[in-house]
Amino acid sequence: MTTNAAKGAVVLGYDGTPHSDAALDWAARYAMTHGHPLLIAYAAGVPTAYDSFSGIQENRGDLRAAAEPILDAAVLRIHDLAPGLTVETHVALGNAHHVLLETAEGAHLLVVGSRGRGSFASLLLGSVSVDVSTHAPCPVVVVRPEKDRARFGPYLHHIVVGVDGSEASTGALDVAFALASSERKPLAVVHSWGATGVYKDLMSYEARLDAAEEHELQVAESIAGYAERYPDVHVTQHQEEEDPARSLVLASEDADLIVLGSRRRGDAAAVVFGSVSRYVVEHASCPVLVVRRAPVTAS
Numbered sequence: 001m002t003t004n005a006a007k008g009a010v011v012l013g014y015d016g017t018p019h020s021d022a023a024l025d026w027a028a029r030y031a032m033t034h035g036h037p038l039l040i041a042y043a044a045g046v047p048t049a050y051d052s053f054s055g056i057q058e059n060r061g062d063l064r065a066a067a068e069p070i071l072d073a074a075v076l077r078i079h080d081l082a083p084g085l086t087v088e089t090h091v092a093l094g095n096a097h098h099v100l101l102e103t104a105e106g107a108h109l110l111v112v113g114s115r116g117r118g119s120f121a122s123l124l125l126g127s128v129s130v131d132v133s134t135h136a137p138c139p140v141v142v143v144r145p146e147k148d149r150a151r152f153g154p155y156l157h158h159i160v161v162g163v164d165g166s167e168a169s170t171g172a173l174d175v176a177f178a179l180a181s182s183e184r185k186p187l188a189v190v191h192s193w194g195a196t197g198v199y200k201d202l203m204s205y206e207a208r209l210d211a212a213e214e215h216e217l218q219v220a221e222s223i224a225g226y227a228e229r230y231p232d233v234h235v236t237q238h239q240e241e242e243d244p245a246r247s248l249v250l251a252s253e254d255a256d257l258i259v260l261g262s263r264r265r266g267d268a269a270a271v272v273f274g275s276v277s278r279y280v281v282e283h284a285s286c287p288v289l290v291v292r293r294a295p296v297t298a299s
Helices: 018-034 056-081 096-103 127-135 167-183 197-202 205-223 244-252 275-283
Strands: 010-013 038-043 087-092 109-113 140-143 158-162 187-193 235-241 255-265 268-271 288-291
Touching: 010 018, 010 096, 018 038, 018 056, 018 109, 018 140, 018 167, 038 056, 038 096, 056 087, 087 096, 096 127, 127 140, 158 167, 158 244, 167 187, 167 205, 167 255, 167 288, 187 205, 187 244, 205 235, 235 244, 244 255, 244 275, 255 275, 275 288
Parallel strands: 010 038, 010 109, 038 087, 109 140, 158 187, 158 255, 187 235, 255 288
Antiparallel strands: 140 288, 255 268
8 A cells, every 4th residue: 555545535546638637527526525535646657767867766756746737737626626625646656557556555436537648548448447447446437538428318317337136236236326325316227138149039039038037037136125225216227138338338328427346256357247347448428437346335
């Protein structure tokens, strides 16, 4: 653990790019709404003797000094967005995924932008986002750039949670219901399955009906008990024989947030839908919250 300031805080991975500014805006609003301090983490890069005439020690100082104006501007932006929010900054030497994974130890939530430059190069499509979303010690939100969205349809202003009946998606449901309750938003529970190609064509109508009933029961069992715990949350269920990745990306077009669970397989973490979740993180039109370990609470 790099800094005690991360305990219970919303940690923001920041590098001063427009993509990380979008993450900053989301993180500041969330931290203010839910009463958490905000810690801005900046990965200054790996020092080398070749970047300074005076040697590696001076290069360390140069890297840290370069972060100061970027972080000062970030703090001013946050004070404008969320006056009164407790904000701290943390600069560490190293690459982005190592700095973020260390800093996020004990954090309430880790927020990153979808793409960056410098130490946060290709946060979305590169190895950093994969490492962060699958190995972070706390839930992770990947904030996508805002797209022109129609803002209509069954998920308007909803929080969307993807479920598949696994233990990992139970963690996602815990988070999604808590957030929906605290933010007074409806919750859309999305469960999609789908045989594709030749296999789907060969399934009889009766077999597909049976499969649909099994999946309906699976969802009902997954959300059993939540109505009693969160009577204020309006819940809708959306089930279809469709590719899960496609369904969730379509749901993101008019959603405020998508919540997905994740599981560990041996030493390698894998998001609950496998390649589906990675596809959602890369293509969703709204922020995606990945829950990997102990559920975050919306306190």
